[in-house]
Amino acid sequence: MKQAANGASYISGEIVIVEWVDGVSTVPEVLPKITLKSTDGTVSYESFITPTGTNTYYFDQYIEDINHSKEYIYELESGNPKNVSENKKMQITIPNQDLGMVKEWKTKIEDNKLIFIPDTYIGNINSELKRFDMKQAANGASYISGEIVIVEWVDGVSTVPEVLPKITLKSTDGMVSYESFITPTGTNTYYFDQYIEDIDHSKEYIYELESGNPKNVSENKKMQITIPNQDLGMVKEWKAKIENNILKFEVMPKIENVSEDKEQIQTLPEVNGVQNETSIEVENQEKIENSNDSKNNIIEADKKEEHENETEENKKEQIENTENSRKDTQNRIEEVKKNEK
Structure with missing residues (x-):
C-alpha cells in the first residue's frame, strides 16, 4: 500500500497472468x-491494469474512500469475450500482511481478503487527585486549580495516555x-x-475526566473525579x-439598598422556607409613633400631678378655714362669759 501525491492511499501490485489454451501457456x-x-x-471496484x-x-x-466496513477479494478475469472457459475467472492469492493505516483503519490481508480493522483499543481510565483548591487571578476572578494523576489501563497494564485527557466541569x-x-x-x-x-452559580457541578484518544472504545474511558469535601471560599455573594464530589454554591444573606428615595429592604435569613422582609422606614415610623405615645403619656401624667396638687391645696385651705372658724367661735364664747360676770 502506498500514498498518492494527494495523500490518498492506494494498493498496487505486479502480477504474471497466463491463459492455458489446449494445454499451452x-x-x-x-x-x-x-x-x-x-x-x-x-x-x-475495477482496478487499473497495464502490461x-x-x-x-x-x-x-x-x-481511501471505499467502504471500510466491508471485506474484499481481488478477482482476476480474462478480458477476452471469446473466452468461454468455466475457469476464466479466479481469486488472486495474496500472502497475509499488514498494509498500514487508511484514515482510522488498520489495513491488512488475511486469508486472501483485504480487511479494514478499526484502529481502536480498550483503555480503562483511572485517576488520583493530588490537589484541589480555589484561587484568584490577577484580575480578581475566582478559579479552581488542581493536580491529578491519570492512567489508562490497557490489557492490564498501567499506561501513560497517548493523547491529552479531558477534564470537564x-x-x-x-x-x-x-x-x-x-x-x-x-x-x-x-x-x-x-x-x-461567571458560571451559573444556581447549578451544581461535577468534574468529569475522559480519555482524549478517539481510538479508546472502552466503556470505562470516562469517570467522575473524586474530590474531598471542603469549603473553597466566596465567589461574589456565593459560598x-x-x-x-459535587461543586456547590450557596447564596449568603445580604442587605441590599434599592434606592435613596424608595423603601429600603433588609433581606433576612429564611425561616421555614419563607424570607422575612422588614421595611426600615416602617420601623422608623413605628419608632415615631412609639415616641408620640410616650410624649402623650408624659403630658397625661403631668396633668394628673397638677390635679392632685390642686386637690391637696384645697384640702389644706379647707382645714385652715375650719380651724379659724373654730378659733373665732371659741373667742366669742369666752367674751360672752366675761360680760356675764
Missing part, C-alpha cells in the same frame, strides 16, 4: 481485468459544561484549572464548596 490476447469485490457481493512485460502486468486501486442537570485547561507536568501527572467567576 499463452499471453492473453486481450488485457485481463482485475476487480476489487466485496465478499457480500454488493460493491466492486509491463511478457505476461507481466502492473495494477493499482485507490482504497458539568452541571448535574446536564444543561451546561465547561472544558477545563489541562497540561502535563510529569509522568501521568497533570495540572488543570477552570474559571468559575463555594465541595460536598459529596
